[in-house]
Amino acid sequence: MPFTVLLVDDEPLVRAGLRAVLEAQPDIEVVGEAADGAAVIPLVNRLRPDVVAMDVRMPLMDGIEATRLLLRTVPDPPKILVVTTFENDEYVYEALRAGADGFLLKRARPAEIVHAVRLVAEGESLLFPAAVRQLAAEYGTNEARAALERAALTDREEEVLRLVARGLSNAEIAAGLTVGIETVKSHVSSILAKLGARDRTQAVIAAYESGFVAPS
Numbered sequence: 001m002p003f004t005v006l007l008v009d010d011e012p013l014v015r016a017g018l019r020a021v022l023e024a025q026p027d028i029e030v031v032g033e034a035a036d037g038a039a040v041i042p043l044v045n046r047l048r049p050d051v052v053a054m055d056v057r058m059p060l061m062d063g064i065e066a067t068r069l070l071l072r073t074v075p076d077p078p079k080i081l082v083v084t085t086f087e088n089d090e091y092v093y094e095a096l097r098a099g100a101d102g103f104l105l106k107r108a109r110p111a112e113i114v115h116a117v118r119l120v121a122e123g124e125s126l127l128f129p130a131a132v133r134q135l136a137a138e139y140g141t142n143e144a145r146a147a148l149e150r151a152a153l154t155d156r157e158e159e160v161l162r163l164v165a166r167g168l169s170n171a172e173i174a175a176g177l178t179v180g181i182e183t184v185k186s187h188v189s190s191i192l193a194k195l196g197a198r199d200r201t202q203a204v205i206a207a208y209e210s211g212f213v214a215p216s
Contacts, residue, residue, distance in 0.1 A: 037066030133215035136208030144209035
């Protein structure tokens with residue numbers, strides 16, 4: 001079955017460009033479009049896409065608020081890929097903090113767009129480049145540091161979290177640590193539970209905001 005995608009952007013040319021790139025792939029299907037974040041929840045409930053590729057800045061409801069509402073109100077919500085013009089935009093970081101799973105630059109090459117959708121849909125690695133890591137570190141708080149200490153991660157869990165923060169997939173982590181992929185999945189699940197994180201993105205944000213991992 002192909003990955004299904006909902007496109008949300010107030011610029012028709014952006015939506016048309018993304019649709020053309022994605023629908024050229026045999027394993028990706030664009031199932032709908034919207035021009036504003038306010039239309040996202042009804043469309044998600046009707047179309048049940050695997051991924052919502054959503055502009056972070058829109059006139060009525062931006063991608064941050066749409067992300068919050070989607071995750072709060074829709075059972076088993078889709079993955080959210082924020083689409084933006086600037087990689088160091090604080091709006092992007094707020095969207096990630098709200099629960100988005102990654103972000104995509106509007107100027108990305110077609111192969112990068114396809115890779116981003118597949119990566120987010122599969123959910124086992126991150127789109128968390130250097131500019132966003134730096135923003136995360138700048139948002140660091142004593143509260144974040146205390147929360148990570150309370151999580152009491154084991155040495156191996158700390159090692160796995162550092163690798164997740166570098167963007168490695170479960171398979172890549174398993175190969176690097178010479179363990180089975182199911183073992184890595186178990187460690188990741190434990191890390192998320194201890195940190196109270198919804199997904200890998202939230203865990204990595206906690207790692208950078210607490211200073212546990214430094215931006216490189």
